Amino acid sequence: MSELVLTEREGAIAVVTLNRPDALNALSDALMEQLVSTLLELDRDEEVRCIVLAGNDKAFAAGADIAELARSSAIDLYYQRRIERWDAIRGLWTPLIAAVSGYCLGGGCELALACDLIVASESAKFGQPETGVGVLPGAGGTQRLTRAVGKALAMDVILSGRFLSADEALAAGLVARVVAEGEWLDEAKRVAQEIASKAPIATRLAKEAVDRAYEGPLQLGLEYERRLLYLAFASDDAKEGLTAFMEKRKPEFKGR
Numbered sequence: 523m524s525e526l527v528l529t530e531r532e533g534a535i536a537v538v539t540l541n542r543p544d545a546l547n548a549l550s551d552a553l554m555e556q557l558v559s560t561l562l563e564l565d566r567d568e569e570v571r572c573i574v575l576a577g578n579d580k581a582f583a584a585g586a587d588i589a590e591l592a593r594s595s596a597i598d599l600y601y602q603r604r605i606e607r608w609d610a611i612r613g614l615w616t617p618l619i620a621a622v623s624g625y626c627l628g629g630g631c632e633l634a635l636a637c638d639l640i641v642a643s644e645s646a647k648f649g650q651p652e653t654g655v656g657v658l659p660g661a662g663g664t665q666r667l668t669r670a671v672g673k674a675l676a677m678d679v680i681l682s683g684r685f686l687s688a689d690e691a692l693a694a695g696l697v698a699r700v701v702a703e704g705e706w707l708d709e710a711k712r713v714a715q716e717i718a719s720k721a722p723i724a725t726r727l728a729k730e731a732v733d734r735a736y737e738g739p740l741q742l743g744l745e746y747e748r749r750l751l752y753l754a755f756a757s758d759d760a761k762e763g764l765t766a767f768m769e770k771r772k773p774e775f776k777g778r
């Protein structure tokens with residue numbers, strides 16, 4: 523099987539790179555299968571504290587593989603249960619950063635939206651051009667993009683197919699940081715190292731709590747956050763973090 527996804531470990535972080543450069547990293551079935559099994563394996567490894575998901579300079583991913591979609595019937599897609607892979611990404615415990623340069627379109631944009639945050643190059647272009655090929659965003663794009671940027675801009679992007687520049691995406695709240703071309707991967711790794719240095723259990727619970735804000739009503743989210751806070755408080759790392767602050771030293775987190 524060719525390596526459609528490459529993995530590198532750098533201390534407590536892992537960098538997963540989509541590797542179909544000739545097709546602008548179009549998300550074929552085989553690529554998605556390799557991607558999700560790689561992510562799930564890394565997620566089970568307690569030593570991995572943050573994952574960076576990257577493309578290359580020209581493309582994060584230009585969408586689902588159109589040639590493959592053209593050969594599929596609705597019934598094929600339904601029985602292949604491909605959408606379950608996307609749920610698996612959403613369910614990861616380990617924080618996941620999308621490092622985006624160049625095209626980030628269709629399923630590629632949905633993949634970036636399924637990550638916890640996006641670090642983008644000035645060259646990044648975000649779009650949901652699915653209606654141009656007769657379908658619509660089907661891996662969360664109509665929901666996540668709308669929650670990220672609001673109805674007006676989501677309607678514009680999804681209905682007109684226009685691409686958002688990195689600066690527009692930053693202003694709209696779709697991406698967290700924009701950096702100069704050539705800096706995107708290093709910056710994403712820097713953010714990942716920063717995240718990896720924090721208390722692992724508290725980080726995991728904080729990610730889960732933020733997802734609640736994004737996915738459900740406020741009152742339920744507030745109650746959920748409160749319960750997760752008690753859980754974090756019960757960890758050894760909370761005692762260590764609070765004590766280390768009082769003792770004016772760096773905390774040593776153990777993920778316990």
Ligand code: DAK
Nearest residue numbers: 544545546548584585586587588599604605628629651661
């Ligand atoms: N699929 C397959 N191949 C693609 C591709 C794609 N999405 N995008 C690009 N390529 C291929 C091109 O065919 C070309 O291959 P060769 O001809 O060299 O063999 C190569 O990548 C380089 O592309 P271009 O020659 O087109 O490069 P340009 O710089 O001229 O143009 C472009 C770049 C990004 C503007 C253009 O490639 C483009 O418009 N690409 C398609 C963008 C698009 O429409 N994306 C949305 C696809 S629909 C689902 C979940 C999700 C989805 C569906 C189902 N389930 C869970 C069931 C999502 C659907 C979509 O994403």
